[in-house]
Amino acid sequence: MNRETFLSAMGFQVISFAYDDVASRPEICMTLLRMLLSRYQSESSPVSLESVAEREIIRLAYTLARPLRPIDVEIHLNINHRSAVRMLHSLCTKGVLSPVTGPEGKYVVKYELQPNAMNRL
Secondary structure, eight states: HHHHHHHHHHTOOOOOHHHHHHOOHHHHHHHHHHHHHHHOOSSOOOOOHHHHHHHHHHHHHHHHSSSHHOOOOOOOTTTHHHHHHHHHOOOTTTTSSEEEETTSSEEEEEEEEOOOGGGGO
16 A cells, blocks of 8 residues: 555556456456556547547546536636637537536536546547
């Protein structure tokens, strides 16, 4: 545990597997590692800047583990308010996020991640 905590504190991502899984079901371990590493591989086809930003917004939502506010996206991506709202609205139309209105029900103040959002990463 101390070694894992130290490596995490140094900025490394630690992945743990049970010995039984490595010994008796290595294919599951390999599949999980491939899934994890695939996030860091570049795509072979050209990627638009908008799709990269949308994926980063989804990752931010998973990291924060709470509904996103436009200010969260503005700070994280260093963009203006209008661009952040436009991207969040685009993700809503794609079914990745759902808007949450304020107490009066007039304005959208937050955006919640939908269960199928992981498929977009």
